[in-house]
Each structure stands twice: as structure tokens, then as C-alpha cells.
Amino acid sequence: MTQTKLLSANQAVAWAAYRSGCRVAAAYPGTPSTEIMEHIAEFKGAIDCEWSVNEKVAMEIGVGASLAGVRTLVAMKHVGLNVAMDPLMTFTYIGAIGGMVIVNADDPSLHSSQNEQDNRSLAKFAKCLLFEPADSQEAYDMVCAGFELSEKFQVPVIVRTTTRTAHTSTLVNIGSGERGEAPSIPYQKDARRNVAVPAHGRLMRIKVEERSAALRELSETSPFNRAEPGTGDLGFVASGVAWQYVKEVFPGAPVFKVGLSNPPPIEKIRAFAAGVKRLVVIEESDPVLAEQIRAAGLPVVEPETELRMMELNPMRLAALRAELLGDPLPDVPAPETGLPTRPPVLCSGCSHRGPFYILSKLKAAVCGDIGCYTLGSAPPLAAMDTCVCMGAAIGAAVGMRKAGLPNPRIAAVMGDSTFFHSGMTGLLDVAYNRIPVTVMVFDNRITAMTGHQENPGSGHTLLGVESPQARVADIARAFGIPRVHEVEPYDLARLETVFTECLDSGEPAVVVVRGPCVLHEKWAGKHINAVDPDKCTACGACFRLGCPAIIRGEPKDAAGKRFKSKIDPMFCTGCNLCAQVCRFDAISPVQ
């Protein structure tokens, strides 16, 4: 009996891994790919799964498992593949034995990312097979097909989702939903095949070209690449979720649907193009397909409508329709104006707030990193100068010191998971080269931003099994950092003393600020606070904490320019930071 379920593409990937007999899965969390491994963990008896320390390690685990002959899946967000490119670029020469599927989630429109890179170019660069699912059913089907094709052609297979497909739930027929068993491939030691030294690598290089020729043949015959007949002068080539928008906005038009997009099915597209007057390529984000189609000598419409940046949607294709067919633009109501923005903020009681408040007060140059604490860059805290990529804070701080930045106080700030991911190597550089910067690890013992995944500091694995808690301070001492402190995040005077001492010490220093994530542990103080309006002078000091529990109270005077503060009892956690910054003793516990 077949089952139909409402699944996100992330869930569908997990079901496909289970169905395909996948045995080993590894990932590092990253929006929008995180839920893949959380759902694979539901099949823990059948699939060995883990949160890896970073994406490079996850990829290398996949490499080992594949060479050992079992099916393996690795998952990461788009920028995670940058970290994992090193093993991938050579593994693609060596070639898969057990099927290897890499699920890689791009983030058009940068909903939760630092850039909008289109990883389809990386699939082409790595000469991998690439699938672009348009919905969860295709994510399921393509992962299942990916394992088989990976084994048949000895090629790593990348399935490129996007934020929209990863987080859209659609109906999926998962067949019987039962576990499938993959063919068992006995391990063989074979240095010429698996040891990529130059002499072997040159032979592998030739085989990669032969494989690419075979993959081009495959793409031309794959059922994932198909022409859908229609009427009208315009013919579309569309991949991924862009196909959905074409079907919606240009109903009845001929469409060539590209599902297996690297290598692209150029000859099939050539035959399709012969039957249409004008060929339009719709893809999200870079013109990866369009450039290859043009290079094959096929004319492709170059619309004026901007479709290269940011997520596509039906409104943008309606603008294209107006341009190409002269149809009127649909009436769209204008958004309301004069509304305050509602950006995400550090939670009330967040353990990151106090240290950022002090860094801001000390006017330190702060190289930041990727995580919840990046929110410390926003006003009113405004306590961050840079944010680049996972782990970059430390190297950037070192570079600023070497450049002779006039500010003598230079700090690098990152969270625990980011430190383990790729901060440790930067810290070793600080110790080794004796660079006078202060590295601050805001350690809440969890990977908070992506939804509280375990990490090497949390004391538990993905499956909740106890594991040793890696201590940042111990690692710093082992590296030879001369000045290492551990402090708790809610005592502002103590934070100021320790931060000042380290920043002004003229030597490498590490401060580990240890406090749990209030969202994760539902931590709360022993009381909540309230503002005494008679004592409050509307000085605004507590507002500068940027705490969502501190809200505007009554106006100070008739002019109504300045306001006293008030504390929302629904959100106050009793962290007591506001009481510490109030110089008028106006904030005290509710009796």
C-alpha cells in the first residue's frame, strides 16, 4: 500500500535516504538544511547519523563511507559547501563506490545567510551530477535516483534545494514507506583508485572526462529532463522551483523542465528550441543554464526584467510576462506605510546581551561571526564591526591588529558551535604567532540560531547520547594562550573588569562567557523586575540594552519627547541587567 504524506523537501530527503538503504549520514546545521538530519535521526536504527563538527568533516565521513561501499548522505547549507569543497574536489576524481548524495541548500534572497551564492556553479566546477527538485516529491525521487546513479557512474551527486523548496511542504508519495536495502559492495584496498597522489591523480583526471561524457548522455535520456508541449511563441527552459512559477504565470506555454541540470541536456533543449519562436530560460539565481545553452549556439531571450538576483516569485514573472507579451501587470495593492520594522532581536534574558553591552561601552573593535550573537551588531547595542563567515572573527581580528588599527582594543567574538566548527584553528594561530587580540567565546553549550542542535560542547550527540563536553578554556590553555578566563554573563561589573584587563593586556587572551540559551533551557531568574515610575528619570540607559521586555512607559513631561521605561512581565526573565545599568535605583524585583 502506498502512503501519501505532507512533507517539506527536508523531510522528503530523510524518507528517501531511509528508502534507499542509506547507511551513514552526516551534517552540520545551517538554515535551511538543518531539518534534514533531524528527520534522518528518526531512522536512527537504520542510518548511522551525526552532527559533524563542520561540513568538511561531514563530507570526509561521506567519502570514507562511500569508499567502504555503503550509501551515504551529507547535508549542508550553501556556504557549508565552501568549507567542504576541499574533500569534494578530489573525491570527485576518486569517485564514489557506495552511492553518495550531497544535499545542498541554497538561500536565494539571503533569508538566513551572509551571501546568495548559486552552488550549481560548484556542481559544474566539481563535475558532479546535479539535481534541482521543484517540490518535495521530486526531492524524494531525486535522492532515490541519486544513490543509484552515484553508484552506476561512480560520481558524487548533488541535490540542490533552496530555502523555498526546503521549507515548503507538498504531498509526497513515499511508496510503502518501508526501508530498502542497498546492494552490498565489498571493500577492496586499491591504492591506484583511492590514493590521490599525482601519478594516480593524472589517471583519475582522464577517467573524470570519460565519466563526464557518459553523464552528458545520461542527462539527454533522463526522465527528469522533459519537454512539456504547449502553445504560444514563447518556450521556457526552467529548473527547480522556478518551473512552478513558469507553470503558474504562463499556463499552457511549452516548457522544457530541467531536473537533472548538470550536465545539462543540451541536445534535448536544442530540439525543444527548434519548436518555439523565442526561448526564455528561467532559473534561480545565476544564469548557469542560460550561459551553457547560449554557448551551444542557441539564442536565448535577454529580458530587461531583473531576474538574476534574489528569489523568484509569480509577481516577478508577471513583470516578465508584461515585458515579453505586452500583457497588463496585475493590480497589486500598495503596502501600508509608516509601520515600525520588526527585526529579529536577542531574546529577553539572552546571555549574549551583557557582554555586548560591555564591548560597546569599552568601544572595542569587534570582529563578529555567524550565529544568534550576530544580532549584537544591530542598534542599540551596535557592538560588532565585521561578520564574514563561520570562524572568520579570529583571523579578521589578527589582520586588523597586524594592520595597525588605531583602536588598541581588538576582540573576536563567536559562539561555542562556531568556535568548534572553525574558530579553533584561528585561535591556534593567535597562540602560535602571539598576536595580542582577545578572543571571546559566548558559550551557551548549544547551536542556538539553527534551533538548538547539540555540539561538542553540549555533552550530547545528535541522538542524545552522552559525550564528553569539550571545554573552550581547556582548549585555549592547551594551545598556549597565556590569559584565559571563564565568566558568567549577568554580572556587568565583573564582565567589564575581565574584558578591560584582557583587551588592555597586550597579549593573547581568551574569555569564555558561559551561560545557557534562555530559549533552550527555559532559564529564568528567581524573580522578575519592575520599574518604579517615581524614580525613573527617563534617562534611557535601560533602553540601550535592546531588551524586548523593556518597553516605553509614560512620557516624562508634556513635550512627550522622552519616555520612562516599563517592564513587560510576560517577557522579563529576571536577568537583572537593567537593574545594573539603572543609576537611579528605579528597577527592582517585583515583590
Added chain:
Amino acid sequence: MTIPRDPSVPFNISLVGVGGQGTLLTSDILALAAMHAGFDVKKSEIHGMSQRGGSVISQVRFGARVFSPIIPDGQSDVLVSFERTEALRWVHLAKPAAKILVNNMERIPVTVSSGLQPPAADMDRRLAARPGLRLLDANPLAEQAGNIRTANVVLVGALSTLVPFDESHWQTAMRERIPPRFLDVNLRAFDLGRAAVQ
């Protein structure tokens, strides 16, 4: 009264709120109910920052066949907002004749409380001026059901009167999605929301 519709085009519902208000649970229940009612369905959401107090949006489309997971602006048949400011922020998603359900509560963004931006001017008038908009005091009804955190499900109950599913499909969806120990209080919240608009 369910909204009359052309079966060849999808029925579109946008749900908006502030991170932590239960927007995503609500859209899960709606999408599951649509599936049980026999429709093709797509539920799309952006929730990277949802737990950090940011603005959250989820969209559900159902019909004979649904392509785009994104509802074009101005094409939502129903807009459900869990907060007053968010209702205004997203009102351009709704069709001119759309039904708009708004929880009559306000959560002040930190941009306003910290004095960086002025609050929305004239909110009462702007909400009242919008045809088809109904303010619902979901928080007191949720307390009456037994837990203030079920205010989102009060709105699901109200929404259920606008959508062409049998009540049994809503019940099935809630049983699938809500843990058993919270089920009774949520079923009460659903009934109170449904009764409030009938």
C-alpha cells in the same frame, strides 16, 4: 460562510505574526486539514529567525493543482494575523474582497520600545477602515479554553468557518499535529474561535 471560489484556481491563505506566536503550528494544521479534505496543497514558510521575535509569514494554498508555493501579492483569499501591526504590514497580500482575521493584541517591536522608530500612527482607524477585517479577542478566549498559548488555535477555529473543509478534517489535523497532553485545551480553543465568528 465559506468563501465562494472557482475550483480551477487555488484557494490562498496567508498567516502572519511575530516569532513565538505559533504561526507555524497553525499553518501546519491548516495544510493537513486541506490534505485530508482531498486537495493538492502547498505550505510555504520562512522561519530562519522565527524564534527571535522577528516578523513571520506562512502561506498555504490548496486546490485541484497548486504550482507556485508563493501566493502573489494581492491574491490571498484570507489573511490571518496574530498581531495588529503585522496585519497592517501584510494587508497588501490580501485580495480587495478578502476576509481578514486579526488577533486584537499588540506586541511592540524593540525598534519602537528602544525609541529608534515611532510607533505606527493611527492603527485603530486604519484597521477599522479595511473592509472584511475582523478583530478577534483571541487571548481572552484562549485563557477561557485553559491556556493563553492556544490563541493561535482560537484563530484556526475562526478560520475554519471560511474554508470549505468538514470539521472532521480539522479534528484529524489537530490530533496529528498537537501532542496528546495539549490536545483537549486546543480543541476547546478551536471551538471557542469557531463559535466567536458564527
